Amino acid sequence: MxxxxxxxxxxxxxxxxxxxxxxxxxxxxxxxxxxxxxxxPIYQDLKKALLENANELPSGSGITAKGNAAVIVFASPGGATWTIAIIGADGRACPVASGENWLDVIPPKAPVPGERPA
Structure with missing residues (x-):
């Protein structure tokens, strides 16, 4: 050495x-x-916090194409405020966007064969 x-x-x-x-x-x-x-946070904790702090409730959701996460929209009655979160397989919900003036859009009905459009 x-x-x-x-x-x-x-x-x-x-x-x-x-x-x-x-x-x-x-x-x-x-x-x-x-x-x-x-x-x-855990989904249930986020859901509770959004209800208590912003009067937001789940109003829509969907599963990602890969099936490994869900997207959920929380909105207050009348759409005054909204939050979008992604829920992972571990049950954690990550808010990714929020804002004001949410507008629910009702998709058009699928045409019925043989029925004339209005």
Missing amino acids: GEHPRFWVSFGIMLLAFAFFTAMSVYMVTAAHAQQQAQC
């Missing part, structure tokens, strides 16, 4: 740098996970 002291100093610095970056990576992943949990 005494033959190459510069090697061991460099090696020690590299080990310290590796330990530092490993610790920072773990911290960042943990912080991101904690932030996601705060922003993406």
